[in-house]
Amino acid sequence: MSADRDPTRDRDYVHVRDHARDLDDALEALQHGKSLPSEHSSDAAETARLRRMLETAQAILNVPNPEPPSGTMVESKARMMRLLAEKKAADARHKEAVIEDLGMGFRKAHGRGVILTILLIVFSFILASTFVVSALQALPGSWLYPAKLTIQEIHIGLTFDPFLRGEWIARYHQTRLEDLQKAVALDRFPQADAQATMTAMPTLMPVDNNLNRSQ
Amino acid sequence: MGTNRTDEILMIQRAQQGDALAFARLHDRYYPVIYRYYYYRAHPGQSPVELTSDLFIRMVDRIGFYKPESDHFLDWLFSLARSILREDLFSRGLRFSRAEEGPAMQTRQPTEPLSSKEVSTAEGLRQALALLTPEERDVLIGKLVERRSSRAVGREIGRSAAAVRMLQYQGLHKLGASTLKGSEE
Numbered sequence: 001m002s003a004d005r006d007p008t009r010d011r012d013y014v015h016v017r018d019h020a021r022d023l024d025d026a027l028e029a030l031q032h033g034k035s036l037p038s039e040h041s042s043d044a045a046e047t048a049r050l051r052r053m054l055e056t057a058q059a060i061l062n063v064p065n066p067e068p069p070s071g072t073m074v075e076s077k078a079r080m081m082r083l084l085a086e087k088k089a090a091d092a093r094h095k096e097a098v099i100e101d102l103g104m105g106f107r108k109a110h111g112r113g114v115i116l117t118i119l120l121i122v123f124s125f126i127l128a129s130t131f132v133v134s135a136l137q138a139l140p141g142s143w144l145y146p147a148k149l150t151i152q153e154i155h156i157g158l159t160f161d162p163f164l165r166g167e168w169i170a171r172y173h174q175t176r177l178e179d180l181q182k183a184v185a186l187d188r189f190p191q192a193d194a195q196a197t198m199t200a201m202p203t204l205m206p207v208d209n210n211l212n213r214s215q
Numbered sequence: 216m217g218t219n220r221t222d223e224i225l226m227i228q229r230a231q232q233g234d235a236l237a238f239a240r241l242h243d244r245y246y247p248v249i250y251r252y253y254y255y256r257a258h259p260g261q262s263p264v265e266l267t268s269d270l271f272i273r274m275v276d277r278i279g280f281y282k283p284e285s286d287h288f289l290d291w292l293f294s295l296a297r298s299i300l301r302e303d304l305f306s307r308g309l310r311f312s313r314a315e316e317g318p319a320m321q322t323r324q325p326t327e328p329l330s331s332k333e334v335s336t337a338e339g340l341r342q343a344l345a346l347l348t349p350e351e352r353d354v355l356i357g358k359l360v361e362r363r364s365s366r367a368v369g370r371e372i373g374r375s376a377a378a379v380r381m382l383q384y385q386g387l388h389k390l391g392a393s394t395l396k397g398s399e400e
Contacts, residue, residue, distance in 0.1 A: 017377065020384035024365065027383075031362060053387035059334050060359040060390075066337035068250040069264060076268040077242050084235055084275050091233075 023050055027057055139183040140194070149176075224283045231278055242271055245292055248361070252296050255341055255356045261303060269303075270296050290363075293371055334390075343390055351386035354379050 131144075135151060138144035152172045159165045180197060183189035229237035249270050253263035273295050281291050334343050340360075344352045350372060357368035358379070365376040365383075374382070 016384065017381060020377075020380040023384050023387065024380045027358070049388065049391070052391040053384070056334075056387050056391040057359055060340060060355065063335060063337055063340045063360070065247065065251055065360075066254040068247065068267070072250075072264045072268075073243075073246050076246065076264075076271055077239060079268055080238060080242055080271045080275060081235060083272055084233075084238055087275060088233060 019046060019050065023053055026050065026054055030054060030058060031061065139179050139186070139188055140197075141183050141188040145179075223288060227278070227281065227283060227288060231281070238275065241274070245289070246271070248289065249292060249296055251360065252293065252356075253300070254337065255344060255360060256300060256353070258304065260307065261300075266296075266299060266303060269299050273299060287367075290367055290370070297371060347386050347389055350374070351382050351389070354382040355386045355390070358383055 131147070132151065135144045135147040138148045152175075156165060156168050156172065159168055177198065180189065180194045184191050184194045226237045226240055230241055246267065250263055250267045253261075253266040253270075257263045257266060270292065274292065277295065281288065334340055344355065347355065353372050354368055357363045357371065358365065365379040369376050369379040372379075
């Protein structure tokens with residue numbers, strides 16, 4: 001008689017919760033292939049209700065799975081694979097676009113320009129360094145010697161501290177005298193010219209005179 | 216079981232790297248399960264076949280976000296399936312109804328009895344389930360058709376395991392009463 005009534009309205013929450021748990025336990029047993037328990041509760045009406053629910057559950061468990069219409073699975077897979085291929089192509093295009101935007105590839109004109117400019121700067125730097133190092137080793141009579149003198153003059157010109165400047169002037173003066181002596185000793189410079197240069201030297205170094213004046 | 220899980224994770228990882236064969240295998244393995252999910256949950260006017268296909272399209276897009284350590288792959292697919300169902304309903308102008316909002320796909324009046332014979336087929340079960348509220352239906356399908364745990368079903372519908380058991384009790388009570396009436400006639 002009470003089978004049609006909503007159990008949650010008829011009973012208090014705790015009872016229903018307990019019956020729900022009993023039912024769940026019985027269903028668990030049912031799903032593991034065990035037979036339906038004969039009695040679940042001391043209440044005969046509730047036992048009958050649970051039994052009916054378990055029979056319904058058993059009927060649902062026995063329902064065969066619905067089969068998808070034929071061909072739909074193949075169509076769905078083909079659609080998925082098409083999308084996958086499109087996605088892969090889009091990813092590849094995106095990757096290429098990112099590389100292109102960086103401009104460092106030879107595939108892009110301005111990318112080529114950047115790389116050539118960098119190579120030119122590096123090559124010029126190496127060339128200049130080699131020239132300066134070679135010039136610093138040059139002796140009078142060599143075609144690189146004027147470059148050495150120019151480098152020394154630039155160095156002196158860029159030294160703004162008067163005391164340091166005086167020091168460098170004296171050091172270079174000494175270096176030039178030693179260079180002349182070496183060149184003469186190696187027979188790369190005529191002795192007479194060397195003598196004349198050494199005599200003229202103080203007058204060739206106007207900075208020296210300035211230093212003397214400031215002292 | 217452990218090996219199967221490991222195999223599945225490896226397959227998913229391959230799919231995450233874009234392996235087409237791994238995608239094909241995942242599709243073959245889960246197509247019938249997802250079709251069954253939609254078969255019992257789709258509203259009139261919705262096509263389970265289309266929804267199933269949409270799910271696998273979504274899977275291709277989202278598989279990168281799946282983390283094997285946080286969820287079982289099938290549960291993750293079910294959550295995707297649920298959001299697709301919801302979006303489809305929104306696009307059709309139907310609300311995704313919860314129990315308190317009333318059954319959205321009720322095709323048969325609760326007073327109309329069902330025979331036990333009717334419930335023995337998938338179509339009969341679908342019609343019988345239409346008597347229930349959406350939550351009761353989700354619980355009965357999840358627990359008895361898909362044979363998932365109360366916890367997993369609860370996670371999907373946003374309820375506790377205890378609430379799932381109560382909904383199962385209510386649902387089976389309603390169905391039991393209906394089938395009894397039907398068989399008595």
